[in-house]
Amino acid sequence: MSAQKEPSRPDESSLPRADSSVTTVLTIAGAVLLLSLAAPQWAKFLLTIALAKGLVVLGLLPQMRTGLVSFGQALYYCLGAYAAGLAAKWFAVSDLILMIFIGGSLAAVLALVVGVLLSRYRSIFYGLLSLALSMILYGLLVKTEALGSTDGFNVAPFTLFGYRPEQDSVRNVMLVVVTTIATVSALVIHRHLRTPLGRMTTAIRDNEIRLEYMGASARRVIYVNYVIGAVLAGIGGAIVAAAVGHIDPEMAYWTMSGEFVFMAILAGTASVLAPFLGAAIFSAIHSFAFDVSPNTWQMILGASLLLVIVFLPDGLWSLFRRAERS
């Protein structure tokens, strides 16, 4: 048995109340925002998309901590995007915040229903069933001429509280909004994992039967985590719809879900900041690989995932943990 490396922490840290990492999250969010506002336009755009996808991955984090991987987050990502896009198209909604709200809400409504079914399943069945559901949406959208079929449709430029940003400040406004939402979401998930319900999350992965024998409902924990994941994916999708100005059924395709899982594995689930790191690094590798080798860029992505899995099984975030310990 290995000797205890860490000195015993003081008593009050046993159930942390004032979360030290709240400050960390806020500091990093502020730094990212300041740096990115000074960055070139293309970088601002890439970062906006990365943060929006990071939100989807953040929604995967509690599920992955219960030992469940949803291969169908694209369902809610696409639903959020279409909800926001259709609100703009049919009801002339142009306010960015309202669009995001609609995207998240619709995802929540569907997840509240679907979650009842999905929370019964574990391991590969959970993953495949969630994947199947996202492919149903993909199939529906592809067949629906009114929604542009495989081409999708364009989303009109957004406004923010009645103000329509100028052409050159659109990306700044978007970046401020998405950074704020990402920060608040990270803090909410951080808090969620410290509530009694959230603390049962890892316990389910380790020993579900014991948890039930303690009088807890594992299904309820899984259900709540699933709905949270759907809302974040819906929000992420709505942001992407507004930022890109175009949506299509590819957003629900299984490779999209795979991308989110890829990002989650890349950075790990140790911190609520890890999903954003994963999304940022993924899009950096993606852009770089596409530049270097437009025909075989997937190989570079695959190779980098392999390297992470072999050398850092807990994801890139574990590098910070190692640094902390030494």
Add this chain to the structure above:
Amino acid sequence: MDLIVSAEGLNKRFGAVTAAQDVTVGIERDSVVGLIGTNGAGKTTFINMVTGYLKPDTGRILFDGEDITQLSPREVTRRGISRSFQIAQLYNSLTVIENITVAISVVLDNADQSGFFSFTDPIVPGFEQRPHEVANMLLERFQLQAYRDRRAQILPGGVRKLLDIALTLVAKPKVLFLDEPTSGVSAQEKFGMMNMVMGNIRSQGGTVLFVEHDMEVINRFSDRVLAFYDGRIIADGPPQTTLSDPDVLKYVVGGHRAKG
């Protein structure tokens, strides 16, 4: 007689194996009952039926007058029956303190004591203390302080058993089943461990039923002994009488193997 648990005519078969055969027994409130019998005699099946893991083929189980025969382990636990396991069931990737925190979280969640927006420490129902105080108290009572930040996976066997029992006490059960609490613990340590465990259980009250193979431990810690053989209770009474019963001497203490 004030019965907290009563089993009436429980039968359970697994194919050709009879795991319980007309088991009828009443357990008095706040008593300490020892369960003895060779492997396969039906002790664990009895525990599994009362705690909701197995449903008897026939018969019923009353807890405090309520029929709990068809309830799930979760519902049974919420009514006040807890159990520890022959092979300690822990959250292996979590540390000792985190394991206890999970147990406290379940109690808080069931009592709905701590909302999402509450940033003040809730009070753990039954203990009237804050979570970290309850956690530290349990660490101290079970002498687990030295292992506080170790992952459960790497704990020595005896410590795993202690943690497993400590986890069951968080819910302040009215009835506690201990399935071989001293298995895997050396003969010299058995009495010390049982002293600690029983002392801690008594300090918060409740009925205890424990499975044990060491007759000295049974003699010392139980006020009543149930001897199982072939799915039946073949003797029931105070330790002195039960342990000298000819059938018990022949089938249990003598180490006679049960069928199947």
